[in-house]
Amino acid sequence: LVPFSVDKPQQALLYFNAAKSFRVVLDDKVLLTKDVFSIQENPTVVRRVALAAGVHRLLIKVHATGGDQGIHLALLDADGNPLAAVVPQGAQPPSGPTAGFKDEGDWQGAFPAAFPKEDPRREAFLSLWQRWQGDVASGRLTMEAAADEAPKCFLWNLLAARFYLFEADDLPQKIAQSRAERFVDRCLELAPDSPMATYFKAVLQGANSDSDDDLIALRKLVREAPTDPRWFVALAQRLEARGWIVDARKVLEEASSYHPECESVETAWISYFQQLPDPRGQMEAIRRLEKLRNADPELEEFYSGTRQWPQLHALLLEEAERFGDRDRQFDYRLAGVDVRLGRYAAAKTRLEGLLALDRSDVEVALQLARCDFLMGDRAAGFKVWDELKKAKPDAFQVDLARMALGQPWPFQDKHLSLEQVLKEDKSSAPDKAPSSMLLDQMFTRVEPDGSSLERYHGILRINDKEGVDREGEQSLPGQVILSIRTIKPDGRILEPEQIPDKSTISLQGLEPGDLVEYEYITLKPPTFVKKNAYVTSQVWLFQDIDKPFHHTQWFIEYPKSIPMQFAEKHLPSPGTSGTVGDLLYRDWDYRDMPRAPREPDTPNRMLFLPMVEAVGGIGWKDVGLFLKDGITGAFQITPELEQRYREAVGDASTPEQKLDRMVKYLLQAIDGENQTSWQDPTQTLLTRQGSRLPVMCAFLRLAGIPFRVLIAEAVPDRVGDNLPRLGQFGYPVVEVDLKGFSPRYMVLASPFRAPDVLPWYLQGARALDVTSDEPWKRVTIPADFSPWKSAKETEVRTLQPNGDMELDYRSSLDPEVSENLRSSLNKIAKDQWQRVMQVALSKRYGDIDLKEYHLEGLNDILKPLHWDYKLLIRGYADEVGGRLTVADPLPALHLAQAYASLKDRTLPLTTGGPVFINQEITIVLPPGFSTDYRVQDLDLKTPFGSYFLKGRMEGSRLVIERRVEIPYEIVWPDRYQAFARFLRTIDEAESGQLVLKGP
Structure with missing residues (x-):
């Protein structure tokens, strides 16, 4: 105010x-x-x-x-x-x-009056005006435009090169250098002997090449144009980097003769003597620099590097007196020097004063505790640690330090030794599984700020060779590995092989009958969703499909200040609860959890396995606001982006035209795509890698087109939302609202797919509108499967008397097949397409000759892709005694075999995705041949989907229509038999052979 x-x-x-x-x-x-x-x-x-x-x-x-x-x-x-x-x-x-x-x-100041729009110098001086005001990014682009408008103007091109070389920290270095190179080369064409342009070229050569070209250019500069000290300093630094110390010294000596009392030269001398090292020469250079400017930073670095602690202490005191110590940084640094000098009491006094200002300052508290330990006062050191943990519970350095000093590890009182586990285990023969989990135990302590410490203890038994292969490489997620070892049946202990920079640990000599024991501690900071709140990073499962659990337990203790909620599903019995000191706890402890049935096509395991998840102090409102914070400001409009927007929309005038051009531009301008990520749009455009959606949002904002950002939940991930779960909503979708049109939903995940056609798993998905004022409220993305339903295959199969068959295939492909085919052909040279298609179709039909093919709409992703081909299939029908037999004329879909191969199920089944088939098959009989084969007409409509099959004879032609629609669904065990009957009915209708009688 x-x-x-x-x-x-x-x-x-x-x-x-x-x-x-x-x-x-x-x-x-x-x-x-x-x-x-x-x-x-x-x-x-x-x-x-x-x-x-x-x-x-x-x-x-x-x-x-x-x-x-x-x-x-x-x-x-x-x-x-x-x-x-x-x-x-x-x-x-x-x-x-x-x-x-x-x-x-x-x-606007005097600039508009001094440089009217018709002045040819206006753009360049506008760039300098923008830079003076602090808008370097706009100034850089404006100067680039001025240089491009006047390519023969040496000054504008030189300034543009300087902008990109030395004032482009907001751009990726390689891109800035690439742009600078264009202007440098233009300058050298205009003035080949220009010292500054030559220097810029040398800078680029030094950054992008290991050759000596930059040294040659710099040597020429210092020889022919010694009036600028920058040439000398750059040459000396490059020589030092190559280890040519003597040559570097000669260059600096020459620089000093040409440029006495030059700040940049003296600074280069300091760096040179520091690398030798030559303390005396370094100090002399610092004294010379002191005559030109304040050299306290160099003097501090010198005293620290040469371990002259009394001199450093005196210098810091003098600086504190001279400049003041408002942020108390001098006090902190003086305390560090006091420790070096053994003045622990003085250091403690300073640190206590600093800690009184902020009790949660981890660095100061740890330094103070160190002082106490160095003074022999362990009780005081532990007290400092205790107070730090109260002020900042996620100061895990304290926990690690306690363990390093030999204090009991967390939850040591609840720890089970290997001997105890084996004694309690009642199993005798090895389980019918590659490996067994004898112990699967996690202890979690939640701190008041929501941070947590987890200790995990696992014991595996290897049952067979497959178990050796599966468990031979272990990846432990904890930051602190307490132990990992192999225990042989005779009691021998084998330590694992740990290779630096290898993410896994190799268990050497692992054999059936061995035990593997491992323990680790995981330290997790507070969640960013909300202060003083907790959310589990993963769901705790008490059963597994791959191995049985003999003993599985999760124990969590938490402060009363965090209102904890638990979701418990499919548990054999409820967990227990109580108090431990000032903490509350919940405990789920189960024995003999068998391996879950290995049934195919199961959905997300959270739908049927015993599980618990925990959330404390967080609701869906908090999650929505957290997601909104992550998106807000994530599509910032920058000068670079504005320039690309103008390129994208061109002369488009209507919102519809602008939108179509934006989409087309982004699909071409950005190569990579990570659908669930959200990167900076300017970096994405510059590097051509990343998500297109943030760039799309920025373009839409520039165009003034209304839009919403929805974070969707994939349909297969819909496992219930009793508790807020991070990651449940993770797929960004942009809804564009053009006046007079229905909303358009886009993910722009692929340049080979129609932008308005969402993947099937987002059709009808729930989402959070994170651009709204209430981002926690659910919206539903409309489901539109018309692109799948409109896809159709038309086949004309002309049988030959010898059993061969000519196939005329015409199709309009669905979005997934269209995308995959476009993507595959984009990776292959066009002259290889015929060969690749021959190979692919051979896998489908057998011995074939591809006669011709035609692709329509290959390069127009807004239209369905049409794929037509003609081929000859040899031996399609078996010829015996004048008869031709086709074993599988449709061919049959065998849906029951695919989805209902089990007699009964104990676990739910998922179709994995929707099934849409629309076919018209015409079988042309050879001249003089006849058949009694007729298709069993069927028209089924059930809760599981629909099926239509009908055939008719038209002279010598058998025409068959087949349509299948099975949505993505989860079939629970109590409905499995009905689902299986539906599929078996279809399979029975499609059974039968086509037998043709010859003349």
Whole structure:
């Protein structure tokens, strides 16, 4: 709040500068808003206002992550001098009457008058003006445009190269260098002997090549144009990097002769002597630098590197006296030097003062505890640790330090030894499984801030050779591995082989009958969803399909301050609960959990296995807001992105045209796609890798087209939502709302798929609208399977008297098949397509000759892909005694074999995805041949799906129509028999042989 008053009406300039989002309110009216989450703008704004005489109130709200972040503000008069205003002292009321003002818009200064639009220099000087204001990104692009408009203007091209070489930290280095190279080469064409252009070329060569080209160019510069010290410094640094120390010294000596008392040269000398090392030479260089500027940083580094702790201590004291110690950094560094000098009491005094300012400062607390231990006061050190854990429960360094000092490991009182486990285990013969879990035990302690410590103990028994193969490589997720070992039946212990940089641990000499025991500790920070809340990183399962669990347990203790909720499903019995000191606990402890039946086509295991998950203090509202925070500001508009947007839409005028061009541009401009990620759109465009959706959102915002970002739950992942679960909603979908049209839903996951056709697993999916004011509320994406239902196959099979068959195949493919075929052919040279199709179709039909093929819509993803081909299939029918026999004329789908091969099921079954088939098959009999074969007409409509089969004879042609629609579904055991009957009915209708009688 900045209250001020002026004694007469006057023009004023209000200057603001910040790289943060901020809002300015003058006299209770919003004057200016900057939202860096939405658009990257010039950080400098100068606003012209006409102030009335009297009191004014300026309120500035800044989006800052810390108290040390703010905004630069100046009140100026119309000429840029300090405004003649009175600022009252002391606290002022935030409301009350004010004199008022008139907003006259942004002040442009003298630039527009000096450079009218028709001035050919305008673009270049506008770039320099933007850069002066702090908008380097816009200035860089503006200078690039100026250089491209005047390719023979040496100065503009040189400045563009300089922008990209030295002022492009916001761009990937390789891209900035690539752009710079274009302008450098243009400069060297215009002026081959230009020292600066040659220097820029040498910088690029040094960054991108191991050759000596940059050294040759720099040597030429120092020889022919020694007036700039940068050539010398760059050459010396490159020589040092190659180990040519003597040559580097000669270059620096020459630089000093040409440029005495030069800051950059003296700094290079300091670096040179530091690498030798030569402390005396380094100090002399620092003293010379002190004559040119403050050299305290170099002096501090010198004293620290040479371990001159008294001198460093004195220097830090002097700096603290000279500059003040508002952030207490000098105190902290002085404490570190005191420890080095053995002045533990002095260090402790400083650290205690620092810790009093922030009890949760981990570094200061650990340093203070170290001081206590060095002074021999273990009790005081432990006390500091205890207080730190209270102030910052996720200070896991304390837990690790306690274990290192020999204190009991967490949950040691509940730990089961190998001997105890074997004694309690009542099994005799090996289980009928590759391996068995004798112990599967997890202990979890949740801290008040939601952080947690987990200790896991597992004991495996290897039952056969398959178990050896499966368990021979172990990947332990914990940060602290307490033990991992192989125990032989005779009691011998084998330690594992650990190879550096290898993610797994190899268990050497593993054999059936061996035991594998491992323990680890996992330290998890608090969740980012909400403060002082807890959510399990995974669901705890008490049964497995791959191995039996002889003893499985999850014990969790948590503070009363976190309202914990538990979801328990399919458990053999409820867990127990109680208190442990000041903590509450829940315990699920089960014995003899057999291996779950190995039945095919099971859905998500959370639907049928015994499980528990826990959430504390978090609701779906919190999850929705968390997802919204992750998306808000994640499609920031930058100058680079604005330029690409203009390229994308071109001269499109309507929203529909703009949208179509955006989609086409993004599918071509971005190669990679991670559908569930959400990266920075500018980086994605520049690198051509990443998700297209954030870029799409930025383009839509620039076009003014309404849209929503939905985070969807894949249909197969719908396992219930009793408790909030992170990751349950994980598929971004953009809903675009064009006026007068139905909403369009896009994921842009592939350049080979129609952008408006969502994958089947998102059709009808639930989603969270994270761009709404209530992002926790569910919406449903409409299901539209018309692209699948409209797909059709038409076959004309002309049988030959010798049993061969000519096939004329025509099809309109469904979205998945279209995408896969487009993608596959895109990876293959066109002259190889015929051969590849021959091989692929041979796997389907057998011995064939591909006569011809035709693809329609291959390069137009907005249309269905049509694939037609003609081929000859040899030996399609068996010829015996003048008869031709086709064993499987349709061919049959064998759906019961695919989905219902078991007599009964104890676990649910899933179809894995929807099934849509629409075929018309015409079988043309050879001349003179006849058949009694008739298709068994069938028209089924059931809760599991529909099936239609019908045949008719048209002269010598047998025409068969077949349509199948089976949605994605989960069939529970009590409905399995009905589902199996549905499939068997279909299979029976499709059975039978086609027998043709010859003339």
